Amino acid sequence: MGISTAQSTRENGLPQHTATKQQQQQPQQLDIEQLLTQLTLEEKVSLTAGKDFWHTVPVPRLNIPSIRLSDGPNGVRGTRFFDAVPSTCLPCGTGLGATFDKDLLKRVGGLLADECRAKGAHMLLGPTINIPRAPLGGRGFESYSEDPYLAGILAGYYCQGVQDKGIVACPKHFACNDQEDQRMAFNAIVTERALREIYLAPFQIALKHCQAGAIMTAYNKINGTHAAENEHILKDILRGEWKWDGLITSDWFGTYSTTGAIKAGLDLEMPGPSRWRGDALMHAVTANKVKKSELNDRVRAVLRLVNSGLRTGIPENAPELELDRPEDRTLARQVAAQSQVLLKNEGNILPFDKDKRIAVIGPNSKIATISGGGSASLTPYYTVTPFEGVSAKASAGVEWAQGVYSHQMLPTIGSHLQTHDGREGFTIKLYNDPPEASHRELLEERTLTDSNVLFAGFDRQDLAHIWHVDAEGIFTAPESGLYDFGLCVYGTARLYIDDELIVDNVEDQRSGPSFIGCGTVEETGTKELVAGQHYKIFLRWASANSSTRVKPDGVVLFGHGGFRIAGCKRLDFDVSIMEAADLARSVDQVVLFTGLSGEWESEGQDRPHMNLPPSNDDLISAVLDANPNTVIVVQSGTPVAMPWADKAKAIVQAWFGGNETGNGIADVLYGDVNPSGKLPLTMPRRIQDNPAYSNYRCEGGRTLYGEDIYVGYRWYENIETAPLFPFGHGLSYTTFEMTNLELRQGGSNNLTVICQVENNGGRAGAQVVQVYVAAPKSQYVGRPVKELKGFTKVFLEAGETDKVEIDLDLVQATSYWDEIEDKWCSEAGTYKIMVGDSSAATNFLTKEATVEKTTWWSGL
Template sequence: MTDDQPQRAARVDHTPAVERALAALDLDAKARLLSGQDMWTLPALPGIGLRSLVMSDGPVGVRGQDWSAEDPSVALPSPTALAASWDPELARRTGHLLAQEARRKGVHVLLAPTVNLHRSPLGGRHFECYSEDPLLTGAIGAGYVRGVQEGGVGTTVKHFVGNDAETDRLTVDNRIAPRPLRELYLAPFEHIVTNAHPWGIMTAYNQVNGSTMTEHRYLVNEVLRGEWGFDGCNVSDWTAARDTVRALRGGLDVAMPGPRTVYGAPLAAAVRAGEVTEAEVDDAVRRVLLLAARTGCLEGVPAAVDPAGVPQGIDGRALAREVARRGFVLLRNEPVGGARRALPLDATALRSLAVIGASARDARVLGGGSATVFPDSVVSPLEGLRAALPEDVEVTFAPGADPRTRTPYAREGFALRARYLAADGRVLAEAPQFDGKVQAVGHFPAGVSRDDLAAVELTGTCTPRTGGRHTFAVAGTGDLRLTVGGAVLLDERCAPEGHDPFEAFMHPVERQVTAELTAGEPVDVVLRFVPFSLGLGEGMDALHFTLGHREPQLDPDAEIEEAVRAAAAADAAVVVVATTEDVESEGLDRRDLRLPGRQDELVARVAAVNPHTVVVVNSGSPVELPWHTRVPAVLLSWFPGQEGGAALAEVLLGTHEPGGRLPTTWPTRIEDAPVTTVTPTGGRLDYSEGVFIGYRGWRTPAAAPAYPFGHGLGYTDWEYESLDTTPDSVRVRLRNAGERPGREVVQIYLAPTADAAPDAPERPDRWLAGFAVVEAGPGESAETEIPLPDRAFAVWDEDGGWRRVKGVYTVEAAHSVADRRLTAEVTVG
């Protein structure tokens, strides 16, 4: 399949079929089609051959209609990890895999990718976005969209627009001036629409400049559809549509979820009352029918992609491992004791390795919120290293400092099943559980209905790895009874706290109990849950409760001391530090960038006793690293997906090179970042920094970041040999000057010179204009040509319109925004 095939496929003329189907519908059917029939689907209309169109959350996997572990999904690394590859082709290949997963699960439209920008490091959902830079975001997002849609599955690029933080996201009015709105926040969407032709866009909860995005006539109808030519379907974020008339006239096609929305019967009534016209409804219906035709949901109409050309047979685990490796960013790699650099580890010389950190054993591979999927297996860093190292290498483990405030879900040593029961005890359904989190949103397992379901039992065995007093935890809104080894440890009615039903559902209060267990001796475990409610509103079926487990622990001081002793006795130490779902998750922003718990202290103590300390940072977005100059190696793994531990072992041991470069700047302190305000005042958040976010706004040398945008080390060295440039493109030649094969990301920046036009507006010191990935063996040279788009020389004029700024520019070929290797000048007339 060639790169231009999806564009050709997208130009298949579905107009006659859409018009025939539209003509056969009455007003009530049209209005019903624009409203979700449940959490994830649109209604079928058999009279016109329209099947029910199914949507599913992404972006790191395809969950399907069941938000539970009943139907596992491949779990890829976080979007920040994918963006760290700087490789749109890799993003395209992940799209192929996700389309394969979607087809397997009967999904027609993936609710992804998320292309909002990293405006501030405090944004709690940054792990789900790509970058602080609009060009990099747009390029990775376009690759992702191409790949998914080449697989015959639609995408909905989200969240259009300005959903750059989580605080008060349902109501906040983000005030963004025209120039930053165009040059930064709209730019990724524009790039994707014009280059990848997505079949859908999701409009955000928030307001922009006084209008909620589900009703924003200017940005949706005039900019998105008018200027950019978007011909796809506009879907609301879930529950974001608020007003029937304003939503329809604001360009919203589909209101989700159903069955009760501002469309459906209220829309038909609005037409009959003369508040909107049926012709306006018809325009929205045409776009929904076009989406159905493209995804093969309209009978007798060929889909946009021929099934014979759809990529198939993709190994999900192998690709997840590759994306993880390609996204790992080696931040620091210094010599140890005047000898070779700390990484890669020399497995032939290594006799003992201390693996330290709770997250080394209980891996955090995903961010929290709607991006969550349920893989069938996870490789932790500890498991990956033990499997990859020779048998004669002694690997010891110590948790050191556990950052989690809640008890982790029961997984290691557990074999669990969920049994869904009727009031008379009949088993309605039964399914294996990956861990102790039982959840369904929008759709119960087959055979289970809200009317019949009375209780759920999570049942199975626990085989402890260690003996002693184990902690069990339960959480859920309802009656909970926990039995371990035949003894009832807890039998309580757990009521919700607060007034937010979504918060009570997703984060119920946790109860803890303990039990004395013997290592290696299985015990029966049963958690019976009788929920207070089985919904989050009309038609929104929902169920959520959890069983947590923690092995016996020393007191916190003793845990750190044990880790220090293990590190002191080993040839090298690998310390894994991580954030938690209380820090990085949809629905909340971060208060600071500190690692939770005593992890900073743990790193400092380990580094003091072992000079060969490697720190792996398991977070989806920036954290402060106050110890980074005191350890020889720091590797950023992001949230690395289900194969993260295997990929980590390959990189640490040098069978593969860490391929990533930072897609966002990592500050030394949050106070140094250009934007530190994500909390609205009086319902309003002013983007007063204008275009100066991320590296564009890092203009004070005294507050230089810890690691700049674009930074990342490999296991070889590169010499940049030549740079030739014209106003249209640059050609860079470079040589691998090391002893290993390697991969380099060539970054091209533009910087205005003193000879710039006198009327030029204030601009950043430099900005990314293009990039390319090159590979070469030891001593080999590589050459790449990188286009310079006309937009790179333009600014958005406050009078409205793009203006090419004439003058002389410095063109910089760079390893990062702060490591510029070659420069040339180009004059733009």
């Protein structure tokens, strides 16, 4: 684990290896053109691929160091999945999108840059700015918004915050990486207009605001060619039309060719060691399939990245340290609170009264749902559950009921175990020899608290082809009853309780979603336990190579393997729902926490439906029947079905909130923070209503983007169907009024939208002023009813009025992609400028602006 905060930081709050003297004295930059004359062909080829999972290749003879890359996008993991150094976890992408706050996103980028320095990373793999075209995407939680303008602007400020502190930002995944189903193989069939207006637009907008130093390509194909070798998007658009000259890196294992990727402009194949750019690339160069000048261009980009890394002052192979500053906790809590979206509040049920007794109910109440699953997940410094957040504020007593569970697999058990000497967690002992060996030499012993263990980034060089782990901890049963225990493995393992075999996951293994598709399904067993009694949990595990099961097609295997030990007391849902309803009936204030988690929303798999986990809707309906004033808090990164939405008087969309999840939610529930979040996604009433319903998932190797440009609110408005909650919607504990709309036009391109915003309620709060542009009917193309083209967030004290000015580039704000001319077209005509507080505002302020002449243009 990382060293303590006191050890790892100086007075300036930054890690020791980024000391002030190093920052003040710029290291000498590489002379790239001179190096290109000195590097051998073999060295040039080596520079175009990673050294390992997180580092570029160094060339010590020419003083070219290795550069470290790290995930991103809502926290910096460092180089290890296994026993990682903790970091700050911020709200998921959709939570950040819900803030509609440019300056806050810039501060988020700055915090992540400091975390990069602590982890010795020169480049951050984020933000994710793909477009969630359907509610079911496994990585939808990582993205900011269904709207390309909102996603692009927020990404631009995030990148600015990262790069202002010297770290390279890497927006991803370029482009159309909008589903997990056959994510490395599916062919996104998309019109050029939709590609430009929806899927490339966030990158275009972000790069116009901040020239990010790198971009990561997507796994999928676009119109027949994988993104990593797609000359149209990489060479013609990104390099040619946009004149961007940063580094292009593949997603991990997302390179599919040697010559094609080099020629298209893919500078860096990740991770290493290379599968495509060793002898194969050398042979392609010597055979004149790849020009030396093309290889030199790729090497130049990598060396420019190395120079960026040198400017940070972060040493090569720096130690990974903890940061966890008080000001970082404050910012994480502020972001968590500002991400909350108050969807309903009939009768002003919220905010709660701290002096009244409250019942906290539900499956998400005593777990900290901080992030979705996959590469966005990390080990946090700490977590705060919703129950802990509410309990810290309530002064008149807090009652609790579980109601039902919401886990997909059984919950991990590691933090509920103790070592034999009384420490939290369990011990693991590593051996090369199997258990039956007459003598086993202990290689290493560690204490862990997370029993979801993936041995990726674990770099011992003395491990055998098949090696072994014994894991052991003591579990004290909190209640008597029947307990279920679960075991997922990437490898093979058996789980014992007091030497009784409970789960065997060695023979007849079944492939499942664990470990990003590398592992098995969860195999389970049961045991009757007695409250207060101690039980020895013991696991015998063998590494990935011990498994003989056939791995699924298309799954990338990485790391040495892993295991996941889980368990909990079995519930009779009928009884526990009745107990929860009885509790709700007995108090005036009730909050019910439901939702998803990193199991349901994760890289590597899409959701099969929009429903909450089994029996959650039954619990919510029963509790609402018992107490109609119950507040429902939903934690998810993407929309869920809410069949009880009309019955509920108060609903909060809380997303995955990072370290400060519980505090951020409680701050809003009790009114210490007035909610100001707005939906960055449209929430449909049912899955059948969403624009990609007929065209989601891969069929015959392709996914047809049949909704074309009509993504999100553009679709609902085009077909005149009201969603459950519209894009841009979000309530407050105060009321705002917008008046006196003015338009000030300067020249042919500049339009300033001006209005007065008054807080005419009784509390201070923030309002998001949203500017939409509605195009006149065109004889050439169909246009959305309106599109978001500007926004700003304004904070006002009770009774305060402020004048808000939002600048638009009128040509860009009125343009569509002309597929005949292969350019953007701002068509002459009269456009409506609409100002409101959501895409479905009932009281839009509207004025007209005239574009005098039709203009075609290209570039950023």
